[in-house]
Amino acid sequence: MNKSRIELLDVVALTIDLPEYNLYRGQVGTVVELLAGGVAFEVEFSDRNGRTYESVGLRPEQIMVLHFEPASPDSVRPMVTA
Secondary structure (H helix, E strand, O other): OOOOOOOOOOEEEEOOOEHHHOEOOOOEEEEEEEEHHHOEEEEEEEOOOOOEEEEEEEOHHHEEEOOOOOOOHHHOOOOOOO
8 A cells, every 4th residue: 555645534643743723743633624625634633532622724744644554565675684
């Protein structure tokens, strides 16, 4: 799975701090809406009980998609030994 496009319902992490929203790099959210034709994304941040505590429009460079599946064997890089 080598997906570079961010899609609806992707689980993402912040790559920057957004102190004005009390959100910080590494916090995990879900893409809940594609904005401006996929140029920006509405990301919802929820607590452990599923209650949304913030929803923010973000640009692709502010988030990274998290992957929960192992990489395919074709994408594994060979180990380098000294």
